[in-house]
Amino acid sequence: MNSVSFLGMTSACLAFMALAATGPALAATIGFDDTKEGQPPAGWACTQTGSGTARWSVEADPTAPSKPNVLSQSGEASFPLCVKDNARIKDGFVEVKFKAISGKEDQAGGLVWRYRDSTNYYVCRANALENNVVLYKIENGRRRALDIVGRTGGYGVKEPVAAEQWHALRVEFAGARFKVLFNGKVLFEVEDATFSEPGLVGVWTKADSVTRFDDFAFGAR
Secondary structure, eight states: OOHHHHHHSOHHHHHHHHHTTTOOSEEEEEOSOSSOTTSOOTTEEEEEEEEEEOOEEEEEOTTOSSSSEEEEEOSEEEEEEEEEEEEEESSEEEEEEEEEEEOSSOOEEEEEEEEEETTEEEEEEEETTTTEEEEEEEETTEEEEOOBTTOOSSOSEEOOOOTTSEEEEEEEEETTEEEEEETTEEEEEEEOOSOOSOEEEEEEOOBTOEEEEEEEEEEEO
């Protein structure tokens, strides 16, 4: 399936197909269309890891996959992140459509899962400046790239991530195993058992990235 046809599918449809065989206990898709423009999204905790000031707000975007609104991060911080209140998941999936708008240091869009607090969680991000996708753990505020299954060392995988275009990022997680998909293509898997308990899910950027998000979906099993 190419990226155009993949992005044409709704996240709700994707969530249903992915979870139909596993019997989810929880599933939802969020389009950010119920929040007033210029405000942070209701039901989310918008914060950051490290220094700086993150700025999360819901904004109108005529290119949004599900119009009219998107979630935008336009501040500057070490790692801005925004997590969904009360969506505490151990095993399941999280996915989002994102568009990197600008950034001199970074143009990143990422997903967070098993979030304990702003200094302890997993994150997978795609970067339009580096054209790669990397999965990390952030433990006690320190970020570390995790080894890909079957490979020791390295830094994620190279993958074209065009700026000013919508992309789909998804992570499926069960136990210590995580699978990363980008625009419908499986990129790699990682194994890590640092955070094994249920945690919140959300979205993430880095440094001066101005990034927009839409159709955030998650499911538990």
